[in-house]
Every structure is written in C-alpha cells, then in structure tokens.
Amino acid sequence: MAETPDLQVYDLGHLGLVAGILDRIGLVSLVDRRVGPRPGEKVSTGVALKAAVLNALGFLSSPLYLFGHFWEGKPTEWLLGKGITPDLLNDDRMGRMLDSLYAVGVTELFLEVAKEAHRAFAFPVRALHVDTTSFHVHGRYEGTGEEEAIRLVRGYSRDHRPDLRQWVMGLVCADTGGIP
Known part of the structure; x- marks a missing residue:
C-alpha cells in the first residue's frame, strides 16, 4: 500500500494575492527601514503592518484583542514570513506597530508606499x-x-x-x- 503524504490544507481566499502584491511593493522592507528594529522583537513593524492590512480585508468588526484569532488556521509563515505564528500577532504587538508608525509619520510613510506601488505596478x-x-x-x-x-x-x-x-x-x- 502506498504511503499517503502529510498534507495541510488552508483556505487562503484573497490573502495570498494581496500578500503577493504587498511583497512586490516591498511594504515590509520599506516600513522596517523607516522604523528600524526594536530590541527583542519577533515580528517587525513591517510584518505587523502587512498582517494588519490582510486582516483589515476580512475581519473588520472584531476588537484588537482578537487580532490573533483571525490568523488561526491560516498559513502565517507562508503569508508573513518564517517563524511568524498567530500567537505573535497579538494586540500588544499591533499597538506597538501603530505607535511606531505614528512616530515616523503616517502621512509620509503612506506617500512612500504609494510611490513604491506605482513603481511596482506602472x-x-x-x-x-x-x-x-x-x-x-x-x-x-x-x-x-x-x-x-x-x-x-x-x-x-x-x-x-x-x-x-x-x-x-x-x-x-x-x-x-x-x-x-
């Protein structure tokens, strides 16, 4: 009898497409360059923002403390990066991400992201x-x-x-x- 491979099936919906677009724009690296690293962080600000964008396209009416629940059953490592698990995407991390974005200037950062999007998709x-x-x-x-x-x-x-x-x-x- 042939051995059955160990398969994992995920329902990505639109998330794979949107994650690919954000990767092509270079959102994570752009944000991380502007914000810089924080000592001991497991999820960078850029990755947290990418997670927030993906979350905002499907889990709008939930409070921030349920942010990690959105990611349960989804391939977070595939969508967000190696080592990223739902438990790391908690409300504390998302709050620190919002604080970091405010500190560098959200309007200026948005304009940089928009420019990169236009370069990536002429x-x-x-x-x-x-x-x-x-x-x-x-x-x-x-x-x-x-x-x-x-x-x-x-x-x-x-x-x-x-x-x-x-x-x-x-x-x-x-x-x-x-x-x-």
Whole structure:
C-alpha cells in the first residue's frame, strides 16, 4: 500500500494575492527601514503592518484583542514570513506597530508606499476614487497631554452605536484597475 503524504490544507481566499502584491511593493522592507528594529522583537513593524492590512480585508468588526484569532488556521509563515505564528500577532504587538508608525509619520510613510506601488505596478492614473468607512471603538481613551494623533469622537455611526466613539478610515484607488 502506498504511503499517503502529510498534507495541510488552508483556505487562503484573497490573502495570498494581496500578500503577493504587498511583497512586490516591498511594504515590509520599506516600513522596517523607516522604523528600524526594536530590541527583542519577533515580528517587525513591517510584518505587523502587512498582517494588519490582510486582516483589515476580512475581519473588520472584531476588537484588537482578537487580532490573533483571525490568523488561526491560516498559513502565517507562508503569508508573513518564517517563524511568524498567530500567537505573535497579538494586540500588544499591533499597538506597538501603530505607535511606531505614528512616530515616523503616517502621512509620509503612506506617500512612500504609494510611490513604491506605482513603481511596482506602472499603470496610468487619470482619476482617483475615494471611499471612507467608520469603526466604533470600546474603552476609555484619555488624552496624554500631547497633541492627539487620532481623535476618537462621537458622531454619526453607521453601526447605529452613537454611544461609542469612532474613527474613520479612507481608501484611495486609481481608476485603472482599482489599485489602492
């Protein structure tokens, strides 16, 4: 009787395609060059951002403390890199990633990523399409005395939760191919 190979099957959905696009853009290395390494980190800021982008395309309504659950049953090493496991993608790591991105300037970093995307995928751009969405957040957010990077305020809630603070995320896409 022939020996059956040990196979593992994963449902990637769109994640493999998006991970490949982020790799072609060079997102991880670009972010890691700008932010620099942190002593003892197992997941770089660039890898954490890549994980956040992939997560944002399918697990939107979950709180940050459930971030690692999104990755259970997914081939994290294949999508994010050798040695990356779901337990390393926790809310603490994601919070440090957000802090690091803020420290280097998110607007400037976004522009660098957009330039690299245009270099990697040379496509004509005649017009840009913009869309926004809002997310509600739970918890208590007190000012630190410094200028706030993100203002969490009450306002119109698409989730019908006017009692919760929220933030808005925008996406800009090119008219040719819908490339962000």
